[in-house]
Amino acid sequence: MNRQGGLSTANVRNRPGADRQRGHALGAAMLGMLLDGYDLSIMAVVLLPLHSAWHLHATETGLLMAMALLGSLLGGLAGGVFTDRFGRRKLLFPNIFLYVIGALVSAFSPDVSILFLGRFLTGLAIGLDYPLVATIVAEYSQPANRGNRFARVNLAWYVGALLSTGVGWALLFTGAASWRWMLGSAAFPALALLWLRRGLPESPRWLARNGHPSAARAALARLYPEYTSAELGTQLTAFQGHRQPWRVLLHRVWLRRLVLSIFPWFCLDVVGLGIGLYFPMVLRSNGLAGSDGAAAAINAGFVLISALGIVYILSRLDRWGRIPLQSAGFGLMSLGLGLFALCSWNGWIAGIYAGAAVYSLGVGIGPSVTVFALAVEIFPTELRASAAGLATGISRLGAFISAVLFPVLEKSWGIPLVLVVMAIVALLGMLATLIYGVESRQKSLEDLERVHDRVATP
Template sequence: MNNTLLIKEQSVRYNNAYIIGISFISALGGYLFGFDFAVISGALPFLRAEFALNAWWEGFLTGSLALGCIAGCLIAGTLADRYGRRPGLMLAAAIFALSSLGMAFSTSLSMFVITRFAAGIGVGMASMLSPMYIAEISPASIRGRNVAINQLTIVIGILITNLVNYTLSDNGPEAWRWMFGMGTIPALLFLVGVIWLPESPRWLVKAGRDEQAQKVLSKIGSTGFVKSTLSDIETSLQGVKKQSFADVFQKSVRPAVLVGITLAVFQQLCGINVVFNYTSTIFESVGANLDRQLLETVSIGIVNLVFTFVAMWQVDKLGRRPLMLFGSLGLSVLYIVLSFSLQIHASAGWVSLFVLLAIATYATSLAPVTWVLISEIFPNKIRGVASSVAIVSLWIAYFILVFTFPILAERLGTYGPFYLYAGICLAGFLFVKARVKETKGQTLEELEQTMRVH
């Protein structure tokens, strides 16, 4: 932590219970992300039979969520800068609730894909707005931990969804309808919770509503915190004009934007989401039955949750950069071992071991830390638009990953794509080592100056 921040934090106090409360409510958007992310893994064996899916359609159906997420991020960026973070979160919850019902009652493949695309709009909006909102209401010393709460709710969503899928799997060929329909419940809870949230103080200052911003900040911290934060925000917004997507590539902010885009793409092309979305395919290739396939999704969810707590514990201690370096290199090595195990048709137990080690590595590093970095490295004046660009890039990469895996697995064998992902992780390690600077313990305004320097 730098000396300036240390002096500031010695003179202020925080309402930690309030900060954590509003962070968790906002992070329920992450739960929706986790739900729709995981539900497909348990539902795919039923959807293959229901809609007679080939490799191309299996990939497109899975990836249609990402296409909706792209649209959702573009909508969210405009809404976030024009109307505030809170209205966008409310709209995301409403869209998700309606689309969950739409998927559950789908009578054709085209209807299912359209409603899954609509669910993606809600997920995309929440995936951008939830971490952005948390970063903007959190003091610098605990910002990493608080933004990681969003990742925590994602993995809780994944685990609970996997448990529900496993429980519902014995309910016959229509079990997938219940799996998707259950998403309505957390969506409605999120919608109710967002009504209680205050608006982001940084957005309020940008909108010229300083008095409201001061009231929000006074609930978060003491007078010293309110004064210093308002001063920092106002300084960072001096001379700001309305931003467009072209503005995020101006020379002064280009380094931060390029780092954000690359990290977002890397988080997806590292390949771990193939494990989450195609668990059944991976374990089917080594002879596991449907019950074992779905049980493995539960194990993945548990390990993912446990090691997310490890990341939350360390992200403000070890820092962002060391965790990213560990995760990218660790995944590269584990993928090579996993690929070889699948290639020689090792037992399901050995495959499970290496899959769970990969999940633990990802959950400790790339999963939460990428979202933390995206939420904090962009300047205040373009944070909404720049976050949109980065997260749109993330969802494009996710679509490419999940769409191509069934096709690559059909042509190369289930093990083949993992050799490719190992190479991508090694390239990611080299990029982080060369271009990513440490951000822990700095205010958003101090980071803005740092990114300009670098």
């Protein structure tokens, strides 16, 4: 047994077929993240034909890119509170139905205002899903492999991004209405997600903490059929505890954790979404790609570099820890953006590509996975989704600001100065990680919330 009174995670992990029942939950979480990656990344390609069709000016472009992020901001805040209050299952399907509606509204938009509405609805649906997905991954995983599972889920985001780039590139050749097909295509992975989520059990941790011991035992037995009756009882005892009110987060210890979960993620989205959404346009406007198709292909190459970074840490995140990798990742992002900016000033194309590659690798080997994991790992069960929703919402506020301002500042300042600002933001993310870091590697969720025993509720 571990020191929390629960089962030895090594023994559970090594039993034949032990993870089979959890694979369903992991697959549902991965497809949810794939949908987010597909939805956000398809817009980088959509802008290319849409600009030609509707002649959007910089403000309209920024607002269009920002509407989904605004929806995600509101959805993250609401979804986290709802998931903690009513359980992890209640939002599994309504938010995906909402996404399909938003995708179809976007595809059939007669004008830019309706397109704004469609993008807002898709963003709202994804925002509702984010704290739910993060909580499912955390609560359905063992400490020994929880980091690996978070990495897999975030890798699915990049699979979605690459898939959307490929689909978008192929649809570019369908003519002036290609952007409509691109936006409508997002409904297909959403429908697949509806099918995959059927039959997922409620979180045993949530049930145990909310006064449903019998239901918690049944859900735990379903997720871990290899457990004996005694082992089920031992694990349920570890899950139970005193419910903590929201005001406990005002204590200094928890405020530090809030800063760790919110500020680095905010920095990541300010930089990552700004660069990611507009990178094909930057390539075209700076003469680095001769066609829309070439810009989409080059963009896919850098997305692939980030994905390879995640592949590299799949087996290392649970050994090396979240904080070292997050710090190193932000450092590489800042270094890469600085090189990108410097070479943009003097027109050194090879240096521009090298800087973009270093930046992309930095995103993949750390922050893209670790901010997502830390937002749920370091908070108690009854506040876990709410804290993740708060982090999601504020991070999308950063992405919203970046999406609105990036095209405007690029026109007034030029791309090199904008990249310098982005490099500084990435550096701030690294510093916040080092100052406020709480390592969650190889620790059970119950152990991570035992800070309750050491602090008083304000």
